[in-house]
Structures are given as C-alpha cells and as structure tokens.
Amino acid sequence: MPEEIKERLSKTEYDKVGEMLLELIAECPYIPKDAKVKYNSKDVGKCVYIITAGGGIKKWDIAGGFTADLNIQLAYQSFPTGNGQMINAQSVLDNIAGWLEDVENLPKLTGNRKITKFTASDSFSAVEEVEGDKATVYVSNVVMEYRKKGA
Numbered sequence: 001m002p003e004e005i006k007e008r009l010s011k012t013e014y015d016k017v018g019e020m021l022l023e024l025i026a027e028c029p030y031i032p033k034d035a036k037v038k039y040n041s042k043d044v045g046k047c048v049y050i051i052t053a054g055g056g057i058k059k060w061d062i063a064g065g066f067t068a069d070l071n072i073q074l075a076y077q078s079f080p081t082g083n084g085q086m087i088n089a090q091s092v093l094d095n096i097a098g099w100l101e102d103v104e105n106l107p108k109l110t111g112n113r114k115i116t117k118f119t120a121s122d123s124f125s126a127v128e129e130v131e132g133d134k135a136t137v138y139v140s141n142v143v144m145e146y147r148k149k150g151a
Helices: 009-024 084-103
Strands: 036-039 047-060 066-078 113-120 124-130 135-150
Touching: 009 036, 009 047, 009 084, 047 135, 066 084, 084 113, 084 135
Parallel strands: 036 047
Antiparallel strands: 047 066, 066 135, 113 135, 124 135
16 A cells, blocks of 8 residues: 655644644643743743644545644753652643643634644653753653644
8 A cells, every 4th residue: 555645734834833832732730830831942941842843734535625733742841850850840741741632622723724633642851951950851742633624
C-alpha cells in the first residue's frame, strides 16, 4: 500500500492555531500562577511554552474538506532542587497535558475548522542552562487533530 503524502500547513494555519493554543492554555487550572505562558519561545524563570513542530493534511474527503494534524511540544520549565520538587514539576506538565486531552468543548478555528482531539505522549525531562542557572524542562509531545468540513 503506497504511503499517504501529507500536505504542509500554511503559515496562516500556524498563526491562527498559535493564537488559539495560547487562549486555550491560559484557561488551564494547572498552570502555576508564577509561570509565564509563551508560544514558540521560552522565557527566563518558570514558564509553560508551546512549540508547534510541523503538521499536515492527513486525509482529504470527497466534499473538499480534510483532516489534519499539528505536532506540538508542550513544556514546563522550572528550577527544582530535589527529587520531590522534580516529581512535582513533572506532575505540573502531566496535569496540563491531561487537561488538554480532556477538554470537551474544543475551540473552533477560522475557515470552518474544528479541533477534534488532542493526544499527549508521556512526559520526559531535559536539563538546560538558563542565564548560568540549570533549569529542568519537562516536555510532552502532543498531536492536535482537526477537521475542516467541505462544501
């Protein structure tokens, strides 16, 4: 069976989805009060950030609509100093990712598009240096699937 060829998403698709993701994540009750939320960038200090990592149209339908997905990295950067704080920091990200998967009233996008689901992978950690200090970043790869109805 031939492999399906995905079409790339346009820059406009990414821009509109980015705005929606920021608005959606801002509603999450698991974002720490002292953490900033950023899109396609990080900040110094505690932050939750969303990085879009490519996507495409998975399937066209006969009426001209399509199903597409967008790969996202959802991350939480903090500065835990011991095992307990590290477990808590990873739990923050896991709670945010779980909340995202469970949102029932998913936002509509422009152009007759509707998000159908978010699917998050297990989180993993990375240690990075931020202005001479070591930050621990917990990351979860997330796939956002959405559908556009045809004519």
